[in-house]
Amino acid sequence: MAGATTDTKFPLRIVLVGKSGAGKSASGNTILGRKAFEEDASPEPVTMASTCQSAEIDGRNVSVIDTPGLFSTSMDEEKVKDEFDKCILRSVPGPHAFLLVVRLGRFTQDEKSAVRWIQEHFGEDASRYTLVLFTGADQIENKTLDEFLSPSKEIQDLIDYCGGRYHAFKNKDKQNLTQVPKLMQKIEKMVMKNGGKHYTNEMYEEAERKMKEEEERRKTAEKRETRNKYIKGFAAGAVTAVIGAGVTVAVVANPATAAKIITTAAAAVCEKAGNHLANVRL
Ligand SMILES: Nc1nc2c(ncn2[C@@H]2O[C@H](COP(=O)(O)OP(=O)(O)OP(=O)(O)O)[C@@H](O)[C@H]2O)c(=O)[nH]1
Ligand SMILES: [Mg+2]
Structure with missing residues (x-):
């Protein structure tokens, strides 16, 4: 992040969660600045395994953990558990940020259950480390992001749950040079608020x-x-x-x-x- 001192540039671990097709892999690619994860407009889930890719962003090592759509999924329970465990292993000793990826305009029951899913799987405290990342911001016509978001009580509740933190990506807009630095600033602010610490709990310690x-x-x-x-x-x-x-x-x-x-x-x-x-x- 611009202006940050070198000693605050510890490696960052970011976990992408969200339902299938929300744009997790595309957002991972936007953050890393390269095609690190496979993304596709397929009606079937594309990412089938949790993987970790890294890049240096403004002098800092950033690791992004992409996951399959682990909630609201057609995967059987055992596979979901397996992939969830892998996601934990890839982000040990714990992530600095969970990005809850939500496709704009597609807010459904699944996103509503996302909050419960995160709490149940990562723990109550995880919300302090979570930021909502909206994708598809290039597809909202004639409206600002806030105009688009404000009529929906569900979206407002989701943002509130995440301490008011949200950001929007236009993953197709490769010329956009500000969206990643702005996200990193928001993550940085959240990390500072959490005392510079990453998220951890007994599950991560184990x-x-x-x-x-x-x-x-x-x-x-x-x-x-x-x-x-x-x-x-x-x-x-x-x-x-x-x-x-x-x-x-x-x-x-x-x-x-x-x-x-x-x-x-x-x-x-x-x-x-x-x-x-x-x-x-x-
Ligand atoms: N126009 C537009 N398309 C996007 C955006 N973000 C993602 N997409 C497209 O949406 C489709 C699904 O994106 P993915 O990143 O594969 O979605 P995912 O959440 O990783 O899906 P799974 O791997 O199945 O869990 C792809 O074709 C992306 O290119 C965006 O901001 N704008
Ligand atoms: Mg994917």
Whole structure:
């Protein structure tokens, strides 16, 4: 954001939620300034999995998590749960902003249930981190955004639930250079109001704990594999050394010299193995 000091430029995580066709992926693309997510005017849901894409916006790393239409969906319950869990994992340790994406002029029962859905899934507190992002602002004719929004009590309730925060995108208008900075300013303001903190709750803490455990497990397995490789390598070395010593014995045909050669060779192998293994502790 223009004017922000460098120390406020911590990475931002933004989660897009909304019903299928609302324009979540298109909005993600507008924010990131590239075609990061597939968008389409299909009557069928387009995004089937939660994915995360990042870009640097005005010197700040911004990650956008696009999700399938998780509420009011034809997906079976298990798949919805799976994708919801993935959305959580992609946004660990927690998002700075939830953007509730709503297509202008298509406010239906689904959007009304969005509030309940967010509360039920992310927790009551999530509303403090939520901003309504209207799409299709290029398609409202002869009216300002406020003129378009104000007659609808439902929309007003939705905006109120989100602390009065909303923004509108014209996702088809690629020449519009102000809509993303303006959104970022609104998000920035919300983050400041939340003490610069991202949203988190037990669900995120649990997901983060599991991710750390998984990372530890992976590192331990990697170290074990490296150590096993060394052990195999040195075993092969030892066999070669002993065979070499045997050959030497045969050549010099002197038992006393042979014993000395074998002992020296074995000691050298053991010392080398010991040195390497000392560097590969688990
Ligand atoms: N004119 C116009 N079209 C838009 C706007 N935003 C999105 N669209 C179009 O609406 C259609 C649906 O947008 P998507 O971004 O795919 O919708 P979605 O919410 O990701 O849908 P799912 O992936 O099915 O959940 C696409 O054809 C978009 O190009 C907008 O601001 N203006
Ligand atoms: Mg999509």
